[in-house]
Amino acid sequence: MSTEYSSPGRWFGLLRVAFDQAMAAVETELGRRYPELRPAHLQLFRFGGIDGLHTSELAAHAGITKQSMHELVTHLERHGYLTRAPDPADSRARLVRLTAKGRRLEKDLVRAIDVVRDDWRERLGEERLDALWSILQELTGEVTPGGRTR
Amino acid sequence: MSTEYSSPGRWFGLLRVAFDQAMAAVETELGRRYPELRPAHLQLFRFGGIDGLHTSELAAHAGITKQSMHELVTHLERHGYLTRAPDPADSRARLVRLTAKGRRLEKDLVRAIDVVRDDWRERLGEERLDALWSILQELTGEVTPGGRTR
DNA sequence: CGATACGGTCAGGCGACCTGACCAAAACGG
DNA sequence: CCGTTTTGGTCAGGTCGCCTGACCGTATCG
Numbered sequence A, B: 001m002s003t004e005y006s007s008p009g010r011w012f013g014l015l016r017v018a019f020d021q022a023m024a025a026v027e028t029e030l031g032r033r034y035p036e037l038r039p040a041h042l043q044l045f046r047f048g049g050i051d052g053l054h055t056s057e058l059a060a061h062a063g064i065t066k067q068s069m070h071e072l073v074t075h076l077e078r079h080g081y082l083t084r085a086p087d088p089a090d091s092r093a094r095l096v097r098l099t100a101k102g103r104r105l106e107k108d109l110v111r112a113i114d115v116v117r118d119d120w121r122e123r124l125g126e127e128r129l130d131a132l133w134s135i136l137q138e139l140t141g142e143v144t145p146g147g148r149t150r
Numbered sequence C: 001c002g003a004t005a006c007g008g009t010c011a012g013g014c015g016a017c018c019t020g021a022c023c024a025a026a027a028c029g030g
Numbered sequence D: 001c002c003g004t005t006t007t008g009g010t011c012a013g014g015t016c017g018c019c020t021g022a023c024c025g026t027a028t029c030g
Helices: A011-034 A039-045 A054-061 A065-080 A100-124 A128-139 B010-033 B039-043 B053-062 B064-077 B100-124 B126-140
Strands: A082-089 A091-099 B084-087 B090-098
Touching: A011 A100, A011 B100, A011 B126, A039 A054, A039 A065, A039 A091, A039 A100, A054 A065, A054 A091, A054 B053, A065 A082, A091 A100, A100 A128, A100 B010, A100 B126, A128 B010, A128 B100, A128 B126, B010 B039, B010 B084, B010 B100, B053 B064, B053 B090, B064 B084, B090 B100, B100 B126
Parallel strands: none
Antiparallel strands: A082 A091, B084 B090
8 A cells, every 4th residue: 555645746746845945945055145146047057067168058958948048147147157258169159158256156056055965864864865866866867777877 | 985966956956857757747648638727727736625725725735925826716717627605704705616627627637646656656666666755755844753744 | 152050149928926005804902 | 892903815016937939140061
């Protein structure tokens, strides 16, 4: 009979609740230091380095349109987190380059995320945290045959 | 050393990815049958019965303002999923009552969610699915001392 | 070299929320 | 009891994070 999953939507809705809690923690942590950033701007950094990439590449990584990414990048540029220099290899394109301020933000973001992970590790234990991670990778297909993260 | 969590945000971002995948599956399943429903309307049913409740109670359950809930309920009423009858016990209030069409929707929603859960069970196995559920309950605080779902 | 793809930008729209302002009925406190 | 506060509902308007459509100019490919 296994666990009872109560009302409809509640069960996998917890995925969102957990995410929202984590995200809220990160946002309040960073919100103090970077009040001109909106939540969506953090999405930019959810993938490896952003330095030296085109806006359209960032959009593809984040899974949003280049127009939407354009707005985010423009905002960050206006507030001094990055600049857009012409790409010497392609005169249509402009390369996103983090400023010192932008690198500081990136670092603080990583730190804020580490805080959440530490909190979860404390509450769940190493083993269950790893279990969660591997289950999520399996569900989302973020796993290669060898078991490495993509 | 345990698992490597790669780029910042990626790791708990998977929570959202998993949720979005599940939600998308439910929406495409229901979208065919109920094209006039927007995703947000499903949120109404994510908690026990909606029948016989006030709009403001629904709002509180869903964690949104009564104004926002008002719009959702109005839309559902306009499309015949529910009616709002005066509350005999409180002449300010109106009680939400599901129509036959609304009960049909509720049933289909539960079924669509079951499909997702079955899919996940198939991919993860009973044990890991239960583990995911219990980890999420622990993280979100949706658990009472005795271990029962709230 | 012409057709097509691609990077970037402007304009406009929409969905899912929000706050503020009200009204009328209810509940509460002296 | 009666005035104050709370509460349920509604209207109006705003914000945020996305979207589509339409372009321009450069790159690339047949």
